[in-house]
Amino acid sequence: IRHLTTLENLPRECIERLLDRAITMRDACAHGTRKLDLLNGRTILNLFFEPSTRTRTSFELAARRLGADVINFDIGFSSTSKGEELFDTLHTLEAMHLDAIVVRHKVSGTPDELVRHAMSGVSVINAGDGNRAHPTQGLLDVLTIRQHRPDFSKLTVVICGDVKHSRVARSDVHALTKLGTGEIRLCGPAALMPEASEFPHCKFYNDFDKAIEGADAAIMLRLQKERMASIDLPDEAAYFREYGLDSRRLAMAGRGCLVMHPGPINRGIEIAPEVADGPQSRILEQVGNGVFVRMAVLGEMLAR
Ligand code: CP
Numbered sequence: 001i002r003h004l005t006t007l008e009n010l011p012r013e014c015i016e017r018l019l020d021r022a023i024t025m026r027d028a029c030a031h032g033t034r035k036l037d038l039l040n041g042r043t044i045l046n047l048f049f050e051p052s053t054r055t056r057t058s059f060e061l062a063a064r065r066l067g068a069d070v071i072n073f074d075i076g077f078s079s080t081s082k083g084e085e086l087f088d089t090l091h092t093l094e095a096m097h098l099d100a101i102v103v104r105h106k107v108s109g110t111p112d113e114l115v116r117h118a119m120s121g122v123s124v125i126n127a128g129d130g131n132r133a134h135p136t137q138g139l140l141d142v143l144t145i146r147q148h149r150p151d152f153s154k155l156t157v158v159i160c161g162d163v164k165h166s167r168v169a170r171s172d173v174h175a176l177t178k179l180g181t182g183e184i185r186l187c188g189p190a191a192l193m194p195e196a197s198e199f200p201h202c203k204f205y206n207d208f209d210k211a212i213e214g215a216d217a218a219i220m221l222r223l224q225k226e227r228m229a230s231i232d233l234p235d236e237a238a239y240f241r242e243y244g245l246d247s248r249r250l251a252m253a254g255r256g257c258l259v260m261h262p263g264p265i266n267r268g269i270e271i272a273p274e275v276a277d278g279p280q281s282r283i284l285e286q287v288g289n290g291v292f293v294r295m296a297v298l299g300e301m302l303a304r
Helices: 012-030 054-065 086-094 110-117 135-148 167-178 236-243 283-302
Strands: 043-048 069-073 100-105 123-129 156-160 183-187 202-205 217-220 258-260
Touching: 012 135, 012 167, 012 283, 043 054, 054 069, 054 100, 054 123, 054 135, 054 283, 086 110, 100 110, 100 283, 110 123, 123 135, 123 283, 135 167, 135 258, 135 283, 156 167, 167 183, 167 217, 258 283
Parallel strands: 043 069, 043 100, 100 123, 156 183, 156 217, 183 202, 217 258
Antiparallel strands: none
């Protein structure tokens, strides 16, 4: 892979290879090899125009564990704040001979624009663009599911919440579809659901009690207020009653249903604290897998 901007066009074997590679990375770290030298001499730039805790930190950790040099570009203190155009910033940074740019931006399609405008051989990795794609999140989510339920053809996965504005939902659906998931259900209030034509392989629900019935994994989504017109804003208490994952609803899911959330979680809005912290929660396991998946992606793209 030269660039990773979406999972949409990535073949199944490529996704499976990255997941296998992530497990190899995990095992290497578990056996005490905290630092590999796969990317010695490589330089990776984190270019985040939107806030991040998990993605930015895990990309940095992943790069450092592989021996690369990492630069965290501070947008607030950069010339972006003085009006520099994005592509001038790109060309300026390219002139410093970077090997990869990890980019997050509120505008969908920005990573592909960077690929089109790049003048050097720099690789571009999408760390989340608007509501369009978050490919490494999609990979770490299917890795987490695969560790517990390896046969995707037998699985029912429900993705619930603000699907319309969610880049995570889109990348999850791309990955789950490629891996042959038995049934993918999308659930949320009508105002927060995308057009059915965008997800031809998914079943659509507005009733979470029905959507969670028998599910093997429930991926809960945050209300992405930063991407909503004010008219879309739901009342949070009413939202939790209709679409929150609490113990009562979890009991309606399949036995041992995996509870997942990309984070950041909003307790009492899309998920009850006792479920987020409960025995079926895989939320922190997702975070841990994020480092291994990003090691796999960086290794695949940049190892000589
Ligand atoms: N899941 C995710 O993208 O989290 P951050 O916004 O903290 O990176």
